[in-house]
Amino acid sequence: QQPVQSPQAVILREGEDAVINCSSSKALYSVHWYRQKHGEAPVFLMILLKGGEQKGHEKISASFNEKKQQSSLYLTASQLSYSGTYFCAKAAGNKLTFGGGTRVLVKP
Amino acid sequence: NAGVTQTPKFQVLKTGQSMTLQCAQDMNHEYMSWYRQDPGMGLRLIHYSVGAGITDQGEVPNGYNVSRSTTEDFPLRLLSAAPSQTSVYFCASSYSSRGAGSPLHFGNGTRLTVT
Numbered sequence: 001q002q003p004v005q006s007p008q009a010v011i012l013r014e015g016e017d018a019v020i021n022c023s024s025s026k027a028l029y030s031v032h033w034y035r036q037k038h039g040e041a042p043v044f045l046m047i048l049l050k051g052g053e054q055k056g057h058e059k060i061s062a063s064f065n066e067k068k069q070q071s072s073l074y075l076t077a078s079q080l081s082y083s084g085t086y087f088c089a090k091a092a093g094n095k096l097t098f099g100g101g102t103r104v105l106v107k108p
Numbered sequence: 109n110a111g112v113t114q115t116p117k118f119q120v121l122k123t124g125q126s127m128t129l130q131c132a133q134d135m136n137h138e139y140m141s142w143y144r145q146d147p148g149m150g151l152r153l154i155h156y157s158v159g160a161g162i163t164d165q166g167e168v169p170n171g172y173n174v175s176r177s178t179t180e181d182f183p184l185r186l187l188s189a190a191p192s193q194t195s196v197y198f199c200a201s202s203y204s205s206r207g208a209g210s211p212l213h214f215g216n217g218t219r220l221t222v223t
Contacts, residue, residue: 002150030209041198041214042151049209087150091209094139094158095166098150 001025003090005099012078012106020102022088023070031064031071032089032096035082042087045073078106110134114199114215121189121222129184129218131199137213139202140182141166142174144195145217151198157182189222196220 003024010018022031030049034042045057048064048071059076075082083106089098115130133140141156143166153166157176171193173185182201186193197218204210 032212034212041216042212044211044213047209047211094156094164095153096141096212097153097167098143100150 002097003028003031003088003099005086005088005102007102008100009103010105012075012082012104014080014106014108015077016106018075018078018104020073020075020086020088020104021070022072022090022099023068024090026069028064028066028069028071028090030091031062032091033062033071033073034087034089034098035084036087036101037084045086075104078104080106080108082106112199112201112213112215114197114218116218117216119218119220121186121220123189123191123222125189127186127189129186129197129199129220131182131184131215132180133182133199133201133213134180135201135203135213136179137201137203138179139204139210140176141200141212142172142182142184143198143200144168144193145198146195154184154197186220191222194220194222 006021033045036042061074064071085101085103087101089096112133142154143151152168155174157163199215200212202210
């Protein structure tokens with residue numbers, strides 16, 4: 001089953017923060033995060049493999065709460081380059097199932 | 109180092125025609141997969157492979173065939189194209205045969221239109 005992302009879209013001013021949530025109705029064992037810019041392929045950001053694990057990529061970080069079956073992506077002090085669509089994906093065996101995406105627009 | 113290469117970049121088919129989307133990777137990755145992405149939506153897994161000679165179905169396999177005769181190549185065949193198969197197709201690979209545990213590297217996509 002597809003993980004659910006919220007919000008579906010967010011508009012930020014440069015320098016502002018945002019949180020993107022990813023939740024699953026079934027157990028989460030690991031979570032991937034990807035960013036896709038318009039007309040391009042998705043690009044890997046990070047994997048969280050353990051409950052409670054936090055990772056960071058530039059000023060983008062993520063947390064993973066196994067018990068709550070959710071992961072959150074934190075965009076801190078957003079930059080124009082952060083604009084794009086962010087996808088979480090949950091791993092189950094050899095299958096990676098993507099959420100519907102969160103569109104992020106960072107304005108000057 | 110080319111990474112994941114998909115051809116063609118664009119393709120227009122008529123209903124009922126067949127074609128093969130090519131995918132090749134030069135990173136010696138064990139795991140390869142095909143996704144389709146419809147406008148404004150996420151990626152849906154079509155088929156995947158954990159090594160040469162081993163393939164399995166994803167979420168939306170109907171109307172598509174795959175084979176994996178070499179580590180490098182993972183072609184996707186459309187048997188009889190339908191307008192519902194109009195989409196952008198991405199091939200992705202990762203180094204672990206447990207594909208879900210390592211980062212996916214995506215090709216640049218093939219934009220397919222079926223009229």
